Amino acid sequence: MAELSRFSVTVPEGILNKFDKYINDSGYPNRSKVIVDLIRDCLIKESWQDESEVAGTIVLVYDHHKRELDFKLTKIQHDYHKIIISTQHVHLDHDNCLEIIIVKGSANKIKELSGKIKAEKGIIHSSLMMTTTGQEN
């Protein structure tokens, strides 16, 4: 386990009261655990730059009846096959599909892939979830 450091934080009382209510409602054991998660979120966001090695998922929902959309999405994914670990496709209903694309590679390539998917006509929603490879804790 990593060595722990203690530090003090000064915050407005109203925010602290809301924060404690949040901790209580969300089931976190204490303030420290939440603070560590928030710091980690910050550092992960910061690490998603340029060529740094990162991991994440792209989730998209689209209507597969839209002209050539299936074909275009497959083509884009083949263009980025080196950073795509896995793709799962679920038929949500008669018209709509949900896809989860698991990615690992350089941050700029993954952002580029996510941008190309978002830009396709007929995408109802697409979101990139940025996380870490776990190598830098």
Ligand code: NI
């Ligand atoms: Ni489908």
